[in-house]
């Protein structure tokens with residue numbers, strides 16, 4: 001497909017502006033362009049077709065099944081978009097006088113109360129703009145806490161090898177040293193390995209529970225207790241709350257701080273890099289270090305506590321993600337929040353049980369909201385890899401699952417169906433998996449050619465990551 005710049009033809013614009021009828025303001029020469037900006041010139045019809053063609057090449061939740069493990073690509077009710085689009089929410093300015101935005105402050109207050117109740121935390125900040133940003137913020141709270149107690153020898157953050165890649169990265173960015181611990185054969189935290197590494201240099205532990213193989217760690221209370229007894233704090237990576245919302249609370253599992261991705265579990269669409277929210281909750285002991293004083297109706301939103309870690313983002317964060325979360329929670333009501341979690345877990349177990357007939361599921365207990373398939377045996381015996389199968393699934397009209405993650409499972413396919421899919425959709429996806437298994441067995445080579453039905457076949461992933469060409473040099 002041609003770029004819009006390549007389609008451009010000189011003087012082909014589509015603006016009809018009358019001649020200027022006011023005197024030229026006469027900008028200083030230092031502020032004016034020496035050459036006109038290079039903008040594409042097309043007629044309106046071609047512009048419209050260009051963007052429609054681009055949109056058709058993308059795959060989103062609105063196009064089909066999207067079981068991208070750890071990403072929660074679920075359906076976000078359109079109602080929440082409509083509410084976030086209301087003028088009173090979308091057309092405000094952060095420096096507007098407080099008495100003109102009381103309704104918005106009320107929404108922040110409501111969302112804060114609901115999310116504190118769901119996580120079991122005492123305070124919250126909506127500033128962080130993404131999950132990894134929330135991790136950094138939560139870790140800076142932990143750092144500030146130890147510093148305030150002059151406990152400066154605590155320089156290490158323990159991260160299990162099943163963790164999301166952002167965890168060790170955030171800990172490093174926050175100035176900690178990362179201590180990796182291997183998971184046990186059941187995919188959970190190895191208690192002996194944890195006991196062996198905690199000590200006076202432990203600042204804290206970062207954990208996702210259910211973990212990235214989709215298992216709820218039965219020893220969670222013991223784990224958080226081991227860290228607390230060693231003087232460390234516990235960080236809960238709650239990017240993905242689908243499996244537990246309304247059922248169990250990180251606060252009750254012994255965690256001191258948690259981040260939530262409102263753009264995963266709480267109805268802000270994501271995938272295009274658009275505005276997100278890595279909302280961070282914390283227990284009272286960390287509240288004095290929060291970026292902002294909170295979001296009370298007292299208008300305290302712009303003030304920071306004396307020991308605050310400072311701003312991590314301007315003003316109150318991406319406010320409209322909070323509006324969507326509040327609308328979502330208000331629509332569900334307290335009784336239906338756990339229903340979301342139950343359905344997410346039910347859908348994942350339904351798929352996992354059916355796929356077990358042909359596929360190898362290394363951690364085969366009942367799963368939570370996602371499960372992991374390993375194609376290691378298939379790769380070894382007939383040369384069909386997780387990548388090949390993912391490409392084959394694309395040909396069947398669905399988005400592939402997450403592949404090669406978590407790292408502790410070889411040739412991993414991580415499937416997260418989410419609660420918003422119907423039984424018919426799940427059955428169609430299961431049939432696609434089964435058909436591909438048979439195809440792989442009968443004719444392994446055919447899968448090396450997949451996908452054949454998509455606009456792009458197999459791009460060079462390494463080159464795309466290492467030498468991305470992100471700008472256009474005009475001829």
Ligand SMILES: *Cc1c(COP(=O)(O)O)cnc(C)c1O
Pocket residue numbers: 070071130131132133164166208237239240261276278
């Ligand atoms: C998605 C995810 C993150 C990172 O969230 P971003 O918004 O992409 O920065 C962190 N941890 C887990 C478990 C996740 O699934």
